[in-house]
Amino acid sequence: MLRQIPLNSVLKTSLMVLAMAGTITTANTTESGKTTPQPTVSANSPMLEQITAVPNMDVILARRPARKLSDYGLFADLTNHVVVDEIVPYDLITPLFTDYAHKYRFAYVPNGQAAQYTADEAFEFPVGSVLIKTFAYPADFRKPDQNIRRIETRLLLRQEKGWAAWSYKWNEDQTDADLKIAGDAFEVNWVDEMGDTQKVRYAIPNRNQCKGCHVIGKEFSPIGPKARNLNMDYSYSTGPQNQLTHWTNAGILDGLPDLNQVDRVADAFDPSQPLDKRARAYLDINCAHCHRLEGPASTTGLFLLWTETNPVRWGLNKNPVAAGRGSGGLKKDVIAGHPEQSILYYRMNSKDPGVMMPELGRAMIHKEGVALVEQWITSLKND
């Protein structure tokens, strides 16, 4: 028997589609790129069952991962990439670079519970929470809302024993995604903003590689949902609002202090913001999950957290430790005024697995990121 659903639930789902402007709504996109409201679903529509989906807590908390993304009940409509009502979309001020993939992020905090605010680390999410991130490429980056091909959706599941991470690869029809325990690698093509065709050997990480970045000490940890990364407005269906305020009002975040006491990273690619802040924001989100005292790259002594204040620690005149040929014949991690003599710049500007940084998560060079760090090192002075 199909359950009767209240009309306002259908409307809210439609509004969520609107809120996710730029997400995957190809069927509803007009030539101008604006989205139109979803057609109202009639009571006998086959979509009804999907729209009534609710997150399946047994599946979320199970030790073994589900084989299909649909098993979790996180999406009301997988084909159109619409999450269920209580799941909140979010964005980061400066995101991690993943071979130019577009990313759609969502947070699910189970009913009546809330994540606990922390000043500098990822929020403490209650058991049953899920962080969802879908990676996708529009066929033509000049029309970012059209012909979007979803590649994978990564889930971070907050279970009793801590976080578990799994990735799901979307099928050709874009109707569901399949578990990939050992990861995968395949070619992806698109046309970039300049009209040039790009291709990459896109890599879906395996479970161990997930941990390669998402670990603090021995504990698995999210990276993105920190106060300083979320502290900006997001265009919700109800209008723009600060994400932290929105989470608090929605009851999924506890302990938010007055907003002007909350740290905020710079937008790395907003030229109106200070160059030093932009570069440090970029290094924070792209590097510091490993390059911190508690991270997988602790033994390098190179610490790139936004909050790091000791210049030697973030590389200034610092000797490399175990760089091997990653040094590129250069003597210091960062030499003020000389990106061409700085190992940090050299390794970001490489695609060689024995040289490149980050080690994982990219097969291409992030030209804009490299240019930012080049400009920043050029501007540095020894004092």
Add this chain to the structure above:
Amino acid sequence: MRAIFRTLVITAFTMMHITANAQETIKIEPSENIQEILLEALILAEEGSTIELAEGFYELSDGLSLDVNNVKIIGAGHDKTILSFKNQQSGSEGLLITSDNVWLEGFAVEDTPGDAIKSKGVDTITFKNLRVEWTNGPDENNGAYGLYPIDNRNVLIDGVIAKGASDAGIYVGQSQNIIVRNSKAEYNVAGIEIENSYYADVYDNVAIHNTGGILVFDMPNLPQKGGHSVRVFNNHVVDNNTDNFAPEGNIVGTVPRGTGILVMANTHVEVFNNTIVNHDSVSILISAFPKEYNDPTYNPIPKGIYLHDNVMERSGANPDLDIKRLVEPATGLPIPQIVWDGAVDGVWAALFGPDDAEGIFINEKPGTTFVNMNAVLDMILPWGASPDMDITEHSDVYFPTLKPVKLPQDSQ
């Protein structure tokens, strides 16, 4: 045919549910999609299981990793089970271990673009009868480290062959409780290197045809520093005269071609009963950290170093780098068998010698040649100081007894 099949060693089915440590053996042999098969086996292995790698040539396209405690990976022998990473497209090492109580035995890792086998943050790991090699020989484009345990406790390296690393063939860094024995390091920049580590025994190894044979280092600006308590003994250190091919910027790039044993910036290092033969630059070099650094909590001076009962033959006839640049003008050729740069802590130590426990102690057979370059004294005295070749000043020994390292996984 399926390349992976599982043999349950435990017979009682109910045991599976009682014990978390299923004694499972997962057998793998080379096949078309070995990358996915092997990686999935490593990821899904239960604690207590053994992954057996049959004889054969395994062509991998990406890095492998293990993050499950109490797992053994056993091959058919370092010349029979070969994991080749010649076509590796991602990952900065061939095999990465991040879980505790891991035993690796009887296989080879060849031609990784980065490091061959790395273990990070592991408690108790054994590398036994493995081979890590760059098959094209010494080349600065080879990966940096062969074996690369870092930030580990209880490291046993036994019967390993390491060839062609552009940094160190066998490297142990920022770790505690270490044994390296019965191993052979050849054609690396550094043969065996113990860096920023505590309590290490390095014995019964062969270091041949490297740039430097055995290195004991301490470096600034790292989470674990102040390396101490290292014994290097009963090793054959021979013909380490390969030109230094480390990419510049790496500390091992400063090692002169033809260095037998080098102790840098460590505390309490005992070097004894080694046979050190035929080195272009020097048999044993003791030095301070040679580069500029900015770390107020770091001490760059080697302190409490004890050399005794080593056999040293033929060294110093064709020195390289700093030995050629700084030592040869003072001593002429051949360079003395033992060279100490004379860097000490402060003016008092420079004028009157270091405190007893921090000295350089030498008890070698009569006729052994030595020079103290008096680096610090030369800087502080207005008229400078000349090198001092009197070895007898170092024969009074105030050196603590270093206990043999014991490891939980070592029955020997």
